[in-house]
Amino acid sequence: MADRSAARRDSRRYLAGVAALAAVLLLGAVHALEAQGVLDALRRGVEVQAAFRRGKALYDARDYRGARDRLAEAVTLDPGHDEARALLGWSQYFLGEHRAAIVTFKTALRRQPEWDGLLDGLGWSRLRLARYHLAVEAFRAALEKNPENTDALIGLGSARFELGEYETALNPLRDAARRLGPLAGAEPSELATVRAKLAWSLYYLDRFDEALGLFEQGIRMNPDLHGLHNGAGWCYLRLGRKPQARAAFQRALALRPDYQDAVEGLRQLGG
DSSP: OHHHHHHHHHHHHHHHHHHHHHHHHHHHHHHHHHHHHHHHHHHHHHHHHHHHHHHHHHHHTTOHHHHHHHHHHHHHHOTTOHHHHHHHHHHHHHTTOHHHHHHHHHHHHHHOTTOHHHHHHHHHHHHHTTOHHHHHHHHHHHHHHOTTOHHHHHHHHHHHHHTTOHHHHHHHHHHHHHHHOOSSSOOOHHHHHHHHHHHHHHHHTTOHHHHHHHHHHHHHHOTTOHHHHHHHHHHHHHTTOHHHHHHHHHHHHHHOTTOHHHHHHHHHHTO
16 A cells, blocks of 8 residues: 555656656747747838838939839838838829829828828829819818818819819919028029929910919029920910010020920911
């Protein structure tokens, strides 16, 4: 009997030891897996940041194709990298991939609904696809988030212009032109486009003198833009100043010989 009791005690001690050893081994395995997970996460984080930094550098250098590929890699590795996704959307936009850009901007907006730059990008992508009413919605939302977003202001005026809503296009275009006007030095390239749209809006509202003033101002700053000479020509024509109109249309055609709007202007003048 004593021998059997001792054997049972030895067996229990053995089993307890085995269980303890198994627990130690299991705990070690868990710790190893956790450590491997941490290492994998760190490695992935390094890869994400490397892809993002490279993508941003390419974006800043206007290599949008290269930027798109690197930023897409960053987003694939880390779907929560919102800055990478935002730049991916703009890269797609500048590559003319406007439908893809819309999807990217909308996805980013679900995580960052307060980022006015995402709404601005969504607006421009919609505008390029002639979805003007939807573009207006996006630009207005961007300006509600950040009234100082001049690019969204330009977009709002541009979308209104494309819709033929010239009266409502005036204020955003005027505000944008005022903001873009430099205190000194060369004008930013965007200002010529904004001024031209503002001038054409006034022209279509039959405010020919005001429109002419803006076209002439634009010509002084950018004398080689054929569209400005053409616009001035149409204003001169509507104001009955035919010699000046003819000269303006001829100058537009000298800069761009196949410009049909200027050809039509000369036709209305009698050749």
